Amino acid sequence: MKLYDYILSPSCYKVRLMASLAGVKLDLRPVDFHPGAEHRGAALLALNPAGSIPILEDGDLVLTESSAMLAYLAAKAAPDWLGSGEAEETARIQQWLAFSARLTASLGGARLVEMLLRPGDIGALQASGIAALRELEAGLFEQSLRGKRFLASDRPTIADIACFPYVALAPDGGVSLDPYPTIRLWSRALRALDGFIEMPGIHRLHELKPEPQLEPDEA
Template identity: 40%
Template structure:
């Protein structure tokens, strides 16, 4: 059996890394996961992969892709061309891009940052972070109250980009109890063939 050509550099407890790992699993692509602690990410070899020193980074032969959302786009186009994961139709593609932006914006600075504050001691204005989390989760709840998935009638990379940090919002003290439509959507993602969970943090939280 040939060795997998794909290598994913990341952290198991990182939602950014998990969205890339989850999509690789959903696609059924063999890959090698390389845990990249902070001192490694500051090293010269890793900086050659991504000068910004950020994870995840996907290495596919001679191709190196940094940024989790960029990795999702690359994988969809490279290993699932023409599939529903990244539709070609202009309107649906625009909706996918909108949710990729939300994943990198409101979700990152809401539920994801709340989790970083509790688990890893990140410094931020807690009230502002919670307000951002409430705003985006309320928006998602209303949106998912009318549809099964975020950007289309079927799962797309938009759902994969948004899943990890929303699913783990309680680790940041952000309850999902007020959001039944979001919880139902999380269940639909978790029922997809090939789904792999992100590990729960071993650190104590108030959630």
């Protein structure tokens, strides 16, 4: 199974992370995303006309959306990551998978402006990212009231992996995670999983602070 990969891409990282958690070995094919823009070259456009990475190849199958890759890796090697199959849990997983695209557009967009000097309205991107983080914080807090630590269940699913990287890298786009104690607890729970791997650049400052304490009125 080959992954066309850029080491500093959060979208590529989530696929590497899922593979590690599922015990799947990937053949990593590095892509010169920046500054070479290899993903816009003829060879990779033939695989993915959208001109984006990651790209996952497994035999004749070519996947170009990271959420589909997470589902494929889980189905192949670790089906527990797809949830229990109950209707409510399945719906929650799908909802958070869709939500992860908003994190990519907002927090990911702010990161590209700040780090790679891509054109963009940094203020608007940061505002959208903060709105998304508030929604995520509220969702995780509601789950904590149900006695669950993760987005869709009492155990992690592909929804958590879809959302984690762009949240963890929010400070790269000038958005602090300090106001979100439930998100920080969730991040610690994910980092504690067997098979978790780091991505270069992910901030671990909150690991050095006391564990956040939640109060009943912190919604």
